Amino acid sequence: MKAWAKTLDPDSKSGIRFVADPHAEFTNALDLAFDGTAIFGQPRSKRYALVVEDGRVKEAHVEADNTGMSGEFCRFFFLSSLGLL
Secondary structure, eight states: OHHHHHHHOTTSOSOOOOOOOTTOHHHHHTTOEEOOHHHHSSOEEOOEEEEEETTEEEEEEEOSSSSSOOHHHHHHHHHHHTTOO
16 A cells, blocks of 8 residues: 555645555455455455545445556546545
8 A cells, every 4th residue: 555655645645545454354344355366366355445524435436347447446546646536
C-alpha cells in the first residue's frame, strides 16, 4: 500500500487513506476475494476503493476484471488525484 500511496498521492494531500488487508478479513467480509491460486498461490483481493463518510460506505469502486486498472476504478483514482472528487 505504501507504493500505491507514494505513486498516487506523493504529498498526502488528496485525503485518500490507503489501508492494507494482509489477512483478507475485510476483503472477505465485502465478498471481494477471487481465486488467484494459479498465479499467486493463494486467493487474492480484487482492487477496490471505498468512499467512506462518517464511518459509512458512500461509494464502492471495484476493478471488474481482476487484471489491471480500467474503467470506473481508474476514473475514480484519476479524478481523486486531481482533487475533483
